[in-house]
Amino acid sequence: MKITTKEPNTDRLHRFTFENLPIRGQWVRLTQTVAAANAVRSYPTEINHLLSQMFAAAALFADNLKFEGAVALQSRGQGKLIRTLAECREQKFLRGIAHLSEDKPAPKQADNLCAWFENGQLALSLVPPEGSQQAPYQGFVPLEQPTLALNLETYLKNSEQISSRLFLANTDESVTGLIIQRLPSKDGATEINAAADEEAWHTIVTLAETISDTELVTLEPSELLIRLFAEFPCRIHPPRELGYKCTCSRDKSDRTLRMLAPAEIKSLLDELGSIDVDCEFCGTRYSYDAVDVDQLHRTHANAPDNGPVQ
Numbered sequence: 001m002k003i004t005t006k007e008p009n010t011d012r013l014h015r016f017t018f019e020n021l022p023i024r025g026q027w028v029r030l031t032q033t034v035a036a037a038n039a040v041r042s043y044p045t046e047i048n049h050l051l052s053q054m055f056a057a058a059a060l061f062a063d064n065l066k067f068e069g070a071v072a073l074q075s076r077g078q079g080k081l082i083r084t085l086a087e088c089r090e091q092k093f094l095r096g097i098a099h100l101s102e103d104k105p106a107p108k109q110a111d112n113l114c115a116w117f118e119n120g121q122l123a124l125s126l127v128p129p130e131g132s133q134q135a136p137y138q139g140f141v142p143l144e145q146p147t148l149a150l151n152l153e154t155y156l157k158n159s160e161q162i163s164s165r166l167f168l169a170n171t172d173e174s175v176t177g178l179i180i181q182r183l184p185s186k187d188g189a190t191e192i193n194a195a196a197d198e199e200a201w202h203t204i205v206t207l208a209e210t211i212s213d214t215e216l217v218t219l220e221p222s223e224l225l226i227r228l229f230a231e232f233p234c235r236i237h238p239p240r241e242l243g244y245k246c247t248c249s250r251d252k253s254d255r256t257l258r259m260l261a262p263a264e265i266k267s268l269l270d271e272l273g274s275i276d277v278d279c280e281f282c283g284t285r286y287s288y289d290a291v292d293v294d295q296l297h298r299t300h301a302n303a304p305d306n307g308p309v310q
């Protein structure tokens with residue numbers, strides 16, 4: 001393993017593997033995604049950090065999938081934080097949002113995640129791409145521990161039977177995630193080999209736990225792996241670039257507008273002169289004046305799948 005020069009400041013994820021050991025890991029750092037999410041809405045620091053960590057976790061989970069669908073982490077709760085969503089599509093496109101109650105005060109224990117959620121639930125959804133034979137999956141993550149990383153570790157242990165250590169840390173401008181996972185020993189491994197694998201895993205976990213948040217958010221992955229695991233030969237794979245990208249479009253906005261009753265649209269046009277449909281994920285505004293609305297209804301009425309023209 002050699003130290004590389006500083007890498008460009010783009011959102012990226014690296015896998016790494018320990019030579020001759022059934023242990024894998026991934027590292028991810030997101031800066032532009034964090035900036036993009038915060039450009040749409042401003043969040044309290046704790047929620048900025050939580051949403052950023054959800055992006056990092058979604059990216060790490062998506063990278064492990066064998067298909068290019070979507071991974072979504074969603075929360076619902078009864079506290080100040082009503083709901084959150086962070087999704088990673090095609091293993092590289094991220095978007096997300098957090099909704100906060102305007103009526104409720106921020107919790108006193110602001111650094112405890114559970115206090116923001118209040119009887120909350122976190123769900124992990126895996127959505128295969130359209131046309132795939134694979135069935136979608138949704139698992140629920142009990143929210144019993146104060147940090148997202150601890151809750152997700154417990155989830156991975158219980159649902160996938162994989163021992164994992166997950167570390168997530170923020171600056172206000174970025175999030176960095178590191179996960180290491182113990183894979184099964186090779187088929188046909190002798191008891192002695194399996195015991196050696198297990199011992200190496202425990203040593204690697206102990207070493208990983210020495211990382212500080214400051215090191216996690218500042219070191220490049222090559223530096224970090226040397227800092228933590230110098231005695232274990234380790235190979236870093238080329239980066240996967242990620243970025244904030246929305247799925248909204250004029251067409252989807254048209255469909256949203258068509259769901260409103262014509263009388264309601266007319267009243268809005270009379271009152272405002274135009275109607276704006278804002279995408280809550282990316283802030284893109286789709287505006288409609290009377291001519292656009294008229295065109296929208298004509299196009300819709302003439303659409304072949306719209307049944308008989310009235």
Ligand SMILES: [Zn+2]
Nearest residue numbers: 246248279282
């Ligand atoms: Zn959008």
